[in-house]
Amino acid sequence: MVVREITYAEAIREALREEMLRDERVFLLGEDIGLIGGVFKVTQGLYEEFGPERVRDTPISEEAIIGAAIGAAIAGMRPVAEIMYMDFLMCGADELINHLPKIRFMTGGKLKVPAVIRTQCAFYRYAAAQHSQCFPAFLMNTPGFYIEVPSTPYDAKGLLKSAIRDENPDIFIESAALYRVRGPVPTEEYLIPLGVADVKKEGKDVTVFAFSIMVHVALSAAKKLEVEGISVEVIDPRTLNPFDKKTLIESVKKTGRLVIIEPDHKTAGVGAEVAAIAVEEAYEYLKAPVIRLAAEDMPAPFSPKAYNAFLPNEEKLINTIKSLVKRSK
Amino acid sequence: MVVREITYAEAIREALREEMLRDERVFLLGEDIGLIGGVFKVTQGLYEEFGPERVRDTPISEEAIIGAAIGAAIAGMRPVAEIMYMDFLMCGADELINHLPKIRFMTGGKLKVPAVIRTQCAFYRYAAAQHSQCFPAFLMNTPGFYIEVPSTPYDAKGLLKSAIRDENPDIFIESAALYRVRGPVPTEEYLIPLGVADVKKEGKDVTVFAFSIMVHVALSAAKKLEVEGISVEVIDPRTLNPFDKKTLIESVKKTGRLVIIEPDHKTAGVGAEVAAIAVEEAYEYLKAPVIRLAAEDMPAPFSPKAYNAFLPNEEKLINTIKSLVKRSK
Amino acid sequence: MDVKSLSKELLLDMYYKMVLIRRFEEKLVELYRIGKIPGIAHGYIGEEAVAVGVCSALRKDDYILSTHRGHGHSLAKGVDPKYLMAELMARKTGVCKGIGGSMHSTEPEVGVIFSSAIVAGSIPIAVGVALAFKMRREDRVVVSFFGDGATNRGTFHEALNLASLWKLPVVFVCENNFYAISTHISKSISAKEIVDRAIAYNMPGKVVDGNDVLAVYEVALEAVERARRGGGPTFIEARTYRWLDHGMYYLGKYRPDEEVLAWKQRCPIKLFKERLLREGVVTEQELEMVDVRVLQEIEEAVKFAEESEETDLEFAKQFVYVR
Amino acid sequence: MDVKSLSKELLLDMYYKMVLIRRFEEKLVELYRIGKIPGIAHGYIGEEAVAVGVCSALRKDDYILSTHRGHGHSLAKGVDPKYLMAELMARKTGVCKGIGGSMHSTEPEVGVIFSSAIVAGSIPIAVGVALAFKMRREDRVVVSFFGDGATNRGTFHEALNLASLWKLPVVFVCENNFYAISTHISKSISAKEIVDRAIAYNMPGKVVDGNDVLAVYEVALEAVERARRGGGPTFIEARTYRWLDHGMYYLGKYRPDEEVLAWKQRCPIKLFKERLLREGVVTEQELEMVDVRVLQEIEEAVKFAEESEETDLEFAKQFVYVR
Ligand SMILES: Cc1ncc(C[n+]2csc(CCOP(=O)(O)OP(=O)(O)O)c2C)c(N)n1
Numbered sequence A, B: 001m002v003v004r005e006i007t008y009a010e011a012i013r014e015a016l017r018e019e020m021l022r023d024e025r026v027f028l029l030g031e032d033i034g035l036i037g038g039v040f041k042v043t044q045g046l047y048e049e050f051g052p053e054r055v056r057d058t059p060i061s062e063e064a065i066i067g068a069a070i071g072a073a074i075a076g077m078r079p080v081a082e083i084m085y086m087d088f089l090m091c092g093a094d095e096l097i098n099h100l101p102k103i104r105f106m107t108g109g110k111l112k113v114p115a116v117i118r119t120q121c122a123f124y125r126y127a128a129a130q131h132s133q134c135f136p137a138f139l140m141n142t143p144g145f146y147i148e149v150p151s152t153p154y155d156a157k158g159l160l161k162s163a164i165r166d167e168n169p170d171i172f173i174e175s176a177a178l179y180r181v182r183g184p185v186p187t188e189e190y191l192i193p194l195g196v197a198d199v200k201k202e203g204k205d206v207t208v209f210a211f212s213i214m215v216h217v218a219l220s221a222a223k224k225l226e227v228e229g230i231s232v233e234v235i236d237p238r239t240l241n242p243f244d245k246k247t248l249i250e251s252v253k254k255t256g257r258l259v260i261i262e263p264d265h266k267t268a269g270v271g272a273e274v275a276a277i278a279v280e281e282a283y284e285y286l287k288a289p290v291i292r293l294a295a296e297d298m299p300a301p302f303s304p305k306a307y308n309a310f311l312p313n314e315e316k317l318i319n320t321i322k323s324l325v326k327r328s329k
Numbered sequence C, D: 001m002d003v004k005s006l007s008k009e010l011l012l013d014m015y016y017k018m019v020l021i022r023r024f025e026e027k028l029v030e031l032y033r034i035g036k037i038p039g040i041a042h043g044y045i046g047e048e049a050v051a052v053g054v055c056s057a058l059r060k061d062d063y064i065l066s067t068h069r070g071h072g073h074s075l076a077k078g079v080d081p082k083y084l085m086a087e088l089m090a091r092k093t094g095v096c097k098g099i100g101g102s103m104h105s106t107e108p109e110v111g112v113i114f115s116s117a118i119v120a121g122s123i124p125i126a127v128g129v130a131l132a133f134k135m136r137r138e139d140r141v142v143v144s145f146f147g148d149g150a151t152n153r154g155t156f157h158e159a160l161n162l163a164s165l166w167k168l169p170v171v172f173v174c175e176n177n178f179y180a181i182s183t184h185i186s187k188s189i190s191a192k193e194i195v196d197r198a199i200a201y202n203m204p205g206k207v208v209d210g211n212d213v214l215a216v217y218e219v220a221l222e223a224v225e226r227a228r229r230g231g232g233p234t235f236i237e238a239r240t241y242r243w244l245d246h247g248m249y250y251l252g253k254y255r256p257d258e259e260v261l262a263w264k265q266r267c268p269i270k271l272f273k274e275r276l277l278r279e280g281v282v283t284e285q286e287l288e289m290v291d292v293r294v295l296q297e298i299e300e301a302v303k304f305a306e307e308s309e310e311t312d313l314e315f316a317k318q319f320v321y322v323r
């Protein structure tokens, strides 16, 4: 198997391109995704290759973009819509929440909605409160669609291809801060099953649950802690729905300690659910309370100085793990 | 103090009326709230008393309703907007999520947004997937507004009056299934502070955390369990933000057992946060895992038979508590 | 429209559909009162000519998308009343298997693809369906039904803009019954006339008497053919009136008695019947046969629904995901 | 508009504001390149006549609501450039205390109440502000600025409908610079002309040359006076052009060179300056004095910002709730 290093953005682009070549029902729509290849350049070159019919620039109409994707999907197409910032999902929330995940159910299974909504969380871009949101917990709390949160180029490509082929609606949440990060990706085709977590690093003292950009923080912390004799296991769920409880629980049973690091707000965030699951299903194995490190419970501040402190970071994670291990020796 | 029995709807109406009499900046807007007094009759009579300027019927424009409430609020008014079903909050989600809770912060505290958005969750109305949603967890995950979830006429009135006077934006979540439920309400004026949970019943063996309509289920179960010798404490948070951790934690420390019963979906619901808090802050006191009883992780089915099984109920709660107490004796 | 230019078969079918809708809704009211139908339901009585006029202009493989007030649309497009009745009664045999209820009919085989209970919620979805047809070079057309109130939602705006921009084969049918629940259009719509909104999308707009089934049929046919030829969307404002309250509950008085009365005197079924007889294209007896057939069908539908199994949670659960 | 009918003071102030915006934005580009300004920022160069023409028609206590491309609006309405610059540099002294950044200016004392970074997001809020004015019987007016792209959002539709329905004192100013990021209006707006959208709300609509500050001033004045008198909202489409890329990053080529060039030749400042001199209402020297004053102010603004303290998390935290 030939493996190259490509960026996260390139991996996504490859997934889109391969699926468009493979299945003529696949098409893209979104703001500025065509002529200029997207404001983050993720779709670059696809307009030239596939033309304006299959790479459709749209007006600034998030509700209509998501609604049109739903309509095309129930009529047998495989739309992949791009919503430029996760915040803007709220501009199309009626279609996103009241329609997309409920149509199959409401029609007693008569319809399928194989649409993918790609979006991104703009971590570390200092774009302030309306361009920095990350609310995957709400999507988890909304049954009916799958949710991918890739952390590496490899995962991004494999998950996106699976999401496009999957018959369920998918919300594919990218991280703009990762677009230029490189990682190994095979040249041969591969798919990643939806609902299977990835143990990004094995360890035995403490489980760190991290997704999207926080996986990198966790891995870096784990490396440093290794030197200090603390063995950290890093679990990356890769999809938040389906949620791979098994991998999480097995790890917690093994280590007895769970730290969550997440880029969304702490209160009622993804970590709350993860902590609740751990307590529900591995209560007897826990040697210490579950700790959540998350973004502060406040809108994202513009100031980089404030923003960098607003998100959890490696230092906090290292300190948390150390004191957790010490206290529950 | 004279106390009468009035309905939950009447209590809300009294709160609106009193605040409108007290403060001429208070006004109402929403669909069909004027001429016919609202589809649930909550605002009945107010149009006649205060006229169409202060009780404004609007077009079906949830985004504009919430947006206009924001605008009026930052310009010094005290709007109370009604969104007919909680589901329809998603039709105005850009203003609701991207604007309402962030404006004060984004403007460095220069603006205040003292708007109240009233809405209701249509439990047990068999109105299917698009008219039955309840997603307070998402609102909790969105910093910047307060969230009230009253379970009784007394709480509804006292909380709504406080919410209207409060300088922060508020999402006031009613339960349509409670509108005709009666309860004692003083004739004299009173306010309920935002952020203070209410111990709806004291007990010592197990803490049940319940809000909105589930408080009634919890109280009824508690009564029956009392007979069987199990003493249940029922905690009603009354507001989800600010969240009164203290009352919860103290109760859990006392009983060592926590069961959550909630009308929203289980995964990433309010209960996840409550469980996570309990583990974070009362880990050493817990004698058993925290159990969550919640709506199924699926959209609400129309069929009453299916829907009644979709929500958690008294029987499940009783059984859960019994087995929890037995297993952690 | 010249009645004589239309086949007797078509005319009788139109009459049949209108009567079917009327009797179905009357039965609904009756069943609702005695607690046999749960939840929320909205009647279509008085507006029959719109659904029937429009759907008569469609092929079976054309799709319609509907609203909270959708029974008429479904029946006009060919949904078997027994599956619709079973849905209203929350049975496994219902069009949505008892999971959707009154506001969510679907029967793709006859061209009813989806109804939304969110006002204007199905409009952008209709646009997406039309996009699929266009991209696949199919000559199928989509009709999006919605009310006057729906034209105030942002979704309406975004969807119509997109449809016109991309010249999609969709016909927007606004059923202007002058009220959204209790709210008269004068209190909700700032445009001089609803049809003026089409100008904002550079889309042809037509006003039609929504109580005249042939008038509706005529404008619909033109719009449908235009869409089918690749000419893009059309906006139709059909003016009509609902006889019942908004839903099954009495919400108070918000319409003048004379207004209600005047519209009832312009009953779309009566108008059509009189015309058919006046022009001598059908006989009283032929119409009566239709009336009898409809009554039978409704009885059968109720029987079928009542004998069907109620939808339960485990049954419903399997339809959340494709697995 | 007859220049001679206007006071010299007003004319010089217009010139001053336009030059101030131009120099401010040029400085922004420079500072951005060297990493002194973080985040997202959008320049207003080329569009100065719109903000200045409109804001010159307003009283100090009238309010404007702005967008992601808002520096020009703020400066035109009277925000001190040093507080704006401090905001862009994330300082505690900024208009939003370094919490909002480029897209969220506010300074209620001079009438800049709020800017949203969500396209069209501030339009319904503007309507709400106007509602407050009307309910309190104040004779103040609100201006809602937005771009061509914003007219495709549903929020725009809902807000304009409501404003017209309730006859609110608001003026909607669409800055049509022909592009939303890379998307030309022909690919996003189905209306023949944007101004046609006003018809959907039964609202007067005006097109104006957005590079002619006096033309803008004239239509704005009329609209503002109409709103102030209780005549309700007006829609103004001001046609203009942005010289820079959408934001501070190069996003690729999507505009023909000739188009950019042609618009640059119609530089709004140049046009105004030439006219003022031609009509002899000001002297070269007077204008030069303004130029010098502006340069100084910009330097002071940068200095002020750089000397101010950076906003940190604890500082920002106190502004989430009123407690
Ligand atoms: C977004 C949204 N807001 C409010 C409602 C509640 N509601 C249901 S029907 C209706 C009135 C719809 O009026 P119109 O579009 O004219 O259709 P009609 O009922 O007159 O056929 C309203 C407000 C809803 N279902 N969806």
Ligand SMILES: Cc1ncc(C[n+]2csc(CCOP(=O)(O)OP(=O)(O)O)c2C)c(N)n1
Binding pocket: A031, A060, A062, A084, A088, A091, D068, D069, D117, D118, D119, D146, D147, D148, D149, D150, D151, D175, D177, D179, D180, D181, D246
């Ligand atoms: C709802 C929403 N969608 C997308 C964006 C991203 N975005 C920022 S500016 C912009 C273009 C706006 O175009 P226009 O309204 O014409 O204003 P201009 O930038 O040309 O001044 C877009 C798409 C956004 N901020 N908000």
Ligand SMILES: [Mg+2]
Binding pocket: C147, C148, C149, C175, C176, C177, C178, C179, C180, C181
């Ligand atoms: Mg109507």
Ligand SMILES: [Mg+2]
Binding pocket: D147, D148, D149, D175, D176, D177, D178, D179, D180, D181
């Ligand atoms: Mg533009």
